[in-house]
Amino acid sequence: MALVLGFEFSLWAWLPINHGRHEGDFVRARAALANQEVVLFSDSITYGALSLLDETDGVSDLTSNQAMGVAGNYFLLRQLIGAGNAPKRVAYVIHPRSYEIDYYLFPELTEVYFSTVFVADDEISTIEKVLNRADLAQRMRKAQEELRFAIPSQIRRGIVHEPLIVGLRSLKRHLRGDFVDPQALELIEEQSALKQFILSDVSRLFMDKIAQLTKAHDIELMLFPPPIPQSVLDAWKNNGYWFQYIGYMQSFDRRHSHVKFIEDIGFGSMEDQFFGDGVHLTANKRKEWGASVFEFIAP
DSSP: OHHHHHHHHHHHTTSOOOOGGGHHHHHHHHHTTOOOSEEEEOOTTTTTSGGGSSOOTTEEEOOOOGGGHHHHHHHHHHHHHHTTOOOSEEEEEOOGGGGGOOTTTOHHHHGGGGGTTOOSHHHHHHHHHHSOOHHHHHHHHHHHHHHTTSOOHIIIIIITTHHHHHHHHHHHHHHHTTOOOTTHHHHHHHHHTOOSOOOOHHHHHHHHHHHHHHHHTTOEEEEEOOOOOHHHHHHHHHHSHHHHHHHHHHHHHHHOTTEEEOSOOOOOOOOGGGBTTSSSBOHHHHHHHHHHHHHHHOO
16 A cells, blocks of 8 residues: 555656546545635636635635536535534535536536545435436445545545645646637637527536525525636627526526525626636636635625
């Protein structure tokens, strides 16, 4: 085991880091210790944005990536509450396309979390009952047995490795600055072409479960979208995509008295050049976004 750990650390010390599926492990480990008044959930657009700030008192940042899906964030929230750390407010920054994440449509992106991270007994039974996926539940039980005798991933890749990840990401921000990927325009055009807002059955079911869970524990649920390139937003408003999304969010707000949907938190300009790859903010704008989010959700 010592030899394996040494080999992994030596290899990772020289390679660029991609959390991949183990990002969920890191977030899950932090969830067990989070005891702030406000908890932030989101995808990679907001991931790590609060870490760029000097002061984030009162807020626990449990952002991860899009592949975690609504179901993954539900399980994180349930773990948080189960550990006796129920916050007063949950802020969930959710991109319209995150609702497309479905364990039928994108199994290669999503189901991996249910064979590496979310394999507790209650999570397996939830997947089996809510999704009616006996096949997935069986794989989860197999993963649970395999992980029973393994060192938790968040220990191997978290305690030893996460500081290195943070350091490399900081270096990347310093070197790249506000660099824009030449392929960013292609992704912006691809997003702009979307005309039908897709709310997967999985996302709908687990959004309702998040609403039920937060209500049961007197937690305010605050929802708002992340920054979106201006040309994409304009196209969505012209072709109806944006208003389909807004319609669902406003309906969700009306159905639950403790839920508050905010279409715009007042972040300001979101021109295309501020999105380095067409989706994620450039380094300087990312810090501004983190500051805006913190100011808006802080207790």
